Amino acid sequence: xxxxxxxxxxxxxxxxxxxxxxxxxxxxxxxxxxxxxxxxxxxxxxxxxxxxxxxxxxxxxxxxxxxxxxxxxxxxxxxxxxxxxxxxxxxxxxxxxxxxxxxxxxxxxxxxxxxxxxxxxxxxxxxxxxxxxxxxxxxxxxxxxxxxxxxxxxxxxxxxxxxxxxxxxxxxxxxxxxxxxxxxxxxxxxxxxxxxxxxxxxxxxxxxxxxxxxxxxxxxxxxxxxxxxxxxxxxxxxxxxxxxxxxxxxxxxxxxxxxxxxxxxxxxxxxxxxxxxxxxxxxxxxxxxxxxxxxxxxxx
Amino acid sequence: xxxxxxxxxxxxxxxxxxxxxxxxxxxxxxxxxxxxxxxxxxxxxxxxxxxxxxxxxxxxxxxxxxxxxxxxxxxxxxxxxxxxxxxxxxxxxxxxxxxxxxxxxxxxxxxxxxxxxxxxxxxxxxxxxxxxxxxxxxxxxxxxxxxxxxxxxxxxx
Numbered sequence: 320x321x322x323x324x325x326x327x328x329x330x331x332x333x334x335x336x337x338x339x340x341x342x343x344x345x346x347x348x349x350x351x352x353x354x355x356x357x358x359x360x361x362x363x364x365x366x367x368x369x370x371x372x373x374x375x376x377x378x379x380x381x382x383x384x385x386x387x388x389x390x391x392x393x394x395x396x397x398x399x400x401x402x403x404x405x406x407x408x409x410x411x412x413x414x415x416x417x418x419x420x421x422x423x424x425x426x427x428x429x430x431x432x433x434x435x436x437x438x439x440x441x442x443x444x445x446x447x448x449x450x451x452x453x454x455x456x457x458x459x460x461x462x463x464x465x466x467x468x469x470x471x472x473x474x475x476x477x478x479x480x481x482x483x484x485x486x487x488x489x490x491x492x493x494x495x496x497x498x499x500x501x502x503x504x505x506x507x508x509x510x511x512x513x514x515x516x517x518x519x520x521x522x523x524x525x526x527x528x529x530x531x532x533x534x535x536x537x538x539x540x541x542x543x544x545x546x547x548x549x550x551x552x553x554x555x556x557x558x559x560x561x562x563x564x565x566x567x568x569x570x571x572x573x574x575x576x577x578x579x580x581x582x583x584x585x586x587x588x589x590x591x592x593x594x595x596x597x598x599x600x601x602x603x604x605x606x607x608x609x610x611x612x613x614x615x616x617x618x619x
Numbered sequence: 620x621x622x623x624x625x626x627x628x629x630x631x632x633x634x635x636x637x638x639x640x641x642x643x644x645x646x647x648x649x650x651x652x653x654x655x656x657x658x659x660x661x662x663x664x665x666x667x668x669x670x671x672x673x674x675x676x677x678x679x680x681x682x683x684x685x686x687x688x689x690x691x692x693x694x695x696x697x698x699x700x701x702x703x704x705x706x707x708x709x710x711x712x713x714x715x716x717x718x719x720x721x722x723x724x725x726x727x728x729x730x731x732x733x734x735x736x737x738x739x740x741x742x743x744x745x746x747x748x749x750x751x752x753x754x755x756x757x758x759x760x761x762x763x764x765x766x767x768x769x770x771x772x773x774x775x776x
Contacts, residue, residue: 419736422736424736508756508758
């Protein structure tokens with residue numbers, strides 16, 4: 320049985336085939352290919368885009384959803400294990416989308432589930448469906464995935480979207496600029512991964528000096544929840560994109576962000592031709608439709 | 620014959636059993652505990668921080684009448700990847716092999732990532748093992764967290 324757990328499991332060919340499906344999937348929706356099926360959305364962590372876009376994707380394909388948006392409303396509050404929860408839910412549904420605060424939760428779910436499991440984010444580890452959305456956005460805005468200059472900026476240490484995206488990007492010929500404040504740099508194992516894959520990359524603390532070189536700028540927010548905090552703590556000198564920084568950029572530059580943003584992208588940028596983060600969020604639905612179709616019917 | 624201090628071997632020879640040589644310095648006590656050799660009432664001789672021309676410093680373990688299995692040897696690989704196993708019979712080395720680094724290990728280390736699902740659920744810890752330069756790097760099968768064997772790891776005894 321196939322699951323979507325981690326971008327480590329994907330290679331270039333698999334990604335390219337998938338993006339082709341994602342590009343065409345909305346044309347398949349009228350046929351209601353998942354009619355009669357049920358998808359369970361098991362969200363133990365807050366979510367706006369991931370949960371709602373999966374639910375929209377399910378409905379567009381003709382299926383129905385069951386699920387929950389916080390673990391507190393389930394029997395895990397009474398001490399029930401995740402394993403038991405998934406075993407039971409997989410009896411009720413034809414696929415499970417799970418988001419959980421602990422790394423490895425999705426892979427555990429996949430090991431006990433009798434239906435396909437889709438990782439909607441597990442701790443600070445992976446967010447593979449987001450990486451696929453990011454790649455589709457890059458492909459649509461730039462016309463290709465090779466020979467691009469990609470800046471990845473913000474909380475590189477803790478953002479799971481960065482982990483998944485860089486693992487995905489390492490399958491393509493991309494020049495990567497890693498832009499982070501001291502203490503927020505990319506973890507050594509990911510640096511090692513990029514090196515092994517032959518990806519050219521460099522480290523920077525100053526966003527402005529890198530901007531003129533970029534085709535894509537991928538911004539991320541400070542991940543307070545991965546550092547043991549529950550409040551949206553903002554560091555004293557966060558990496559921020561101001562509209563004044565966009566003076567000498569390439570005309571094809573596009574700014575991506577998995578959202579939610581806090582203050583790292585000034586809203587003044589929203590009306591510029593460079594802002595692609597809302598278009599990126601829009602692509603969440605067709606990408607998630609393609610994921611569901613791929614896993615629940617074997618279409619690729 | 621009177622043995623001078625200079626001529627006495629640092630750890631006495633054994634007649635039958637296993638000698639684990641080229642153990643990373645200071646790690647032999649951990650190996651004894653991990654393999655539960657201290658509970659078997661076998662004679663164990665140990666040399667800690669012995670001078671070594673190849674390693675600078677090493678430990679050595681000699682266990683009388685005990686022959687390590689390959690599975691036990693694979694556990695040692697994670698703690699001390701340069702270790703060499705010598706099987707002794709009738710005072711002679713009959714078999715000698717370097718530790719083989721396994722591709723995967725299960726169950727005897729806690730994942731050092733405090734945000735790993737293995738700390739909240741009753742599941743067996745599992746790690747992929749890979750050589751990284753001269754060191755052994757482990758990666759948690761569940762949370763994908765990578766770490767080196769020199770980290771202050773918590774072992775399951």
